[in-house]
Amino acid sequence: MRASRSVATASRTSLRAPFQAALCALALSAALLVGGTHAHADVRKADLVGGSTVEALGLSVGQCPDVAADYALLVDSEGRVLFERAGSAPAQIASITKVMTAIVALEQGDPSRPVEVSPNAAAVGESSAGLRAGDRMSFDAALTALLVPSGNDAATAIAEAVGAQILEREPQLAADPQTAFVAKMNQKARELGCEDTLYENPHGLDDDAFRGNLHSTARDQAKVAAHAMSLDAVRRIVGAGDTSITVERDGGSVSIELRTTDALMSYDDRVIGIKTGETLLAGPSFMGAAVHEGVELYAIVLHSSSAQQRFDDTRALFDWGYEHYRAYALVNAERTASGTYRSGAQAPLVARLTLPDRAHGEVDLTVSDPTASLRVFNLEGNISQRAVLKDGLTSVRAGDVVGTLEFRQRNKVVAALDLIACDDVPEPGIWERLGTWFSGLLSGGADKERPTVEIWNRTPIIKSNVGRSA
Incomplete structure (x- = not known):
């Protein structure tokens, strides 16, 4: 059995290159105009810190996170919102959609059944895991191809495979497997308490054949992030970085190298995931998770100004959040209790x-x-x-x-x-x-x-x- 090796790449539409080039030119011009000096990206009076507006708290620019994104949220693992910008406003989320795809696959699918790539899945285009029609792989390998390189091919293959399993149990749910799978995505969103989220496909593409009303909010996606990171498989895959999977192809075994789209993990040790997203409508976006000194935080950044800025925004949110966490001693007693309890040992009188x-x-x-x-x-x-x-x-x-x-x-x-x-x-x-x-x-x-x-x-x-x- 002959093994070959290929590298997964993220292909782009013909419009993407000139659009990004124009953005780069504008960014360079802006940098020259300000003479290279750093300025806080954008602090808005309506930004919320701990539930109160920046204006009401009297916070200066330097006391707020340096965030360029139009929609942003920082929340801890208990669901406490620390920072919010337009957190309840509907927005496109692009490939961040795939986090819900992974959740539904894990909760609705049989991990012992392999996933096969259909011609439809292989032809989706855009961000790809390098899969071909007829490829067969393990359930875990398919999830890895979904989350690490953000494979639209893997997303569709998973939706078709798991959707078919869903229809075996609920044949009345939908006319085809992918529609059944997407119905479960929306059902799970409601179960998690999402208030303004609509999924229409398993990958998050939102133009041409996929144009529609698909949308979510930063607040809703923070709930999705917290649930996703409670699942061992998601946590393991998104935190692993670059990796490889093995697929069965043409009677042989093929090893496919997968490059993570989460560049932030390479230079911020606190970061443990989760998922990038970008389309022309959604703009550069990111769902991030970090752990520092036992505190886990989730950041949602939607419609930032560039692919790099979404990571800068996320890092700024994490830096700011951890800066404002403090260790707090609960027992601060000046006297010692009297009595027979703990005889010979000092017990604080509370x-x-x-x-x-x-x-x-x-x-x-x-x-x-x-x-x-x-x-x-x-x-x-x-x-x-x-x-x-x-x-x-x-x-x-x-x-x-x-x-x-x-x-x-x-x-x-x-x-x-x-x-x-x-x-x-x-x-x-x-x-x-x-x-x-x-x-x-x-x-x-x-x-x-x-x-x-x-x-x-x-x-x-x-x-x-x-x-x-x-």
Whole structure:
């Protein structure tokens, strides 16, 4: 069996070259006019930082990410939006579409069944993985050809193969496999909470025969990115960079080298994917993911000014985002708790619990992990705290968990620690109960007193170094 070797390339339409040449000429002219000095690309008053406009926060140009794209979003792995520019406005997303193609393939397809390239798939054109009609490959190889070189041929082959499997289960869904596959793409978008997304094909081409109403938003694609990176296969493939696959061709085995379109990974170690996109309508675009010091961020950049600028925009968003994450110690207690819990070891006094109806009902409270901390986005505001006690507390023993100490930022719980009793407080004796009963008679049957807690832990102000107060 003879093995041959070929290299996948991304072909372009005849209009693309002169269009890009014109853009380069304009960019060069602009650079000469400004004399080579750096200027922030574009900071807009309506850009949102932590949910508030740049104008409302009083942020200067230097305190905002340097982004040229018309649509941009930076979000963390918990879905918290850190920066937003026209995040809910509909836009073309080009080959970023293929991320949803991979998701649906993994969730709807049988990974043990091979993928065969039809003449229709091989003839799609534009960005290609170098596949030919009749090629057969493993499911994983097809996904790699889809995501690494952004193969439109692979996207169509996957949609046809998995779409046929979908129709085996749901024959009433559509008239043909690719239509069935695209229906599942839109269904998955709705399941992920996408609010203004419409897929019309598995590759993202949007002109000539593929012109239509396909579109999405930066906010919607951030949801897609987060879900995609929760899938091991997607995470592995987009993070691997250049690679190769083996396909069966003409009775032999062919190794195809695949060059990643994600150039940002080659010079930014934080970046772990995900997907480029570019058409004349969509402009240069990118869906990016990065990890730094345990914090995972996703950036969506749509309709940037050049192929390189989309990566510069993404890197600027990541730089800015990580700059404003801070390690925050949750326990900041000035006193040590007293009691038998952790005898011989110092336990921080974070709160004091008072149980009513007894002479000695006070007990110090501490936490199990005095070194607990989290990373907070400092532009979201300061941390507040409140104690939440368990219901029905009438007595406690040293070591009992009596409730939680919740930490909030922008009214959202960002962390919680168990509150632990440091000593015993027994049930009230007979005389204390009688006293409570008489007190109730004298007060006309007033409601029984409830346990109370006084918080001693401090929540230091988070320094943001931004805005008018900086």
